[in-house]
Amino acid sequence: MCREHGGHHHKGSCRCGGVQTGRFLQPCLLLLLHRHSTHGYELMQSLDEFGFMDSEIDPGTVYRHLRKLEEEGLVNSSWDTEKGGPAKRLYKLTAEGEELLHAWAVTIKSNIQRLEKFLTKYHAQFNTLEERG
Amino acid sequence: MCREHGGHHHKGSCRCGGVQTGRFLQPCLLLLLHRHSTHGYELMQSLDEFGFMDSEIDPGTVYRHLRKLEEEGLVNSSWDTEKGGPAKRLYKLTAEGEELLHAWAVTIKSNIQRLEKFLTKYHAQFNTLEERG
DNA sequence: CCCCCTATATGTAAAATGTCTATATATAAT
């Protein structure tokens, strides 16, 4: 985090830790799995699409999230030993998982509104013009 | 959280816990304190302005955040025993605290972009029109 | 053989969070 401020420090050392890596990971995984079933390693690599920097993705965290998703019945998994290399655990989104994805979309929409409300107030207090990008 | 889904359950029981109450609390407190110095109880009540529901604001959490902000030199505090009632701890934003507030604004802006990127992908996958509200 | 890439997983300590409870002052109601 904090690529915004140009610092090159460790993951958790910046006080403006607003990138909410952890919580945001779940909906991203669900959305990726809705595209196509795949395994953790590929999911990990696809995460940069959502703005996750390589440096802020911890394999352990990703795999743990996936196992937890399965515990909660949001994904299924099965071992794929067909192709060469180490066995892959293939994840597949369940109906319940897709439901949760839709719930996340609603939540994220309202989060955006919340954050924009904050920015409006911020700009009002500092008399800065709100640039729309 | 999850007022979006109509559920009336406990604070931490919903899986789409995307409202990031905790992390978002800090910039809100800093922004409020930039407006005017005040004490925790009033800050707590002002938080609904940022979309915090009464039910999701725990006094303990707010006070804890404030004490931590002070530990980190982002606010100062002093006791106000002038007026009647229990003593109030008056908080005042420091220069460092204002700096962090600006950093938060940048972070929040990039978070919005991140979330919007997610929604774009979501709508693309489900062939829904993106309503701008 | 060693190194690197692929692939998954655990151990552990620190940090954040949720929930409950304690303290104290003042005021309004019974």
Add this chain to the structure above:
DNA sequence: ATTATATATAGACATTTTACATATAGGGGG
């Protein structure tokens, strides 16, 4: 009087989350 309510702050405790390091294992290249 005493009871309840609003103001005001804070700590205890358990659980959850997170970061970071490490472990295991297959397979290809030098």
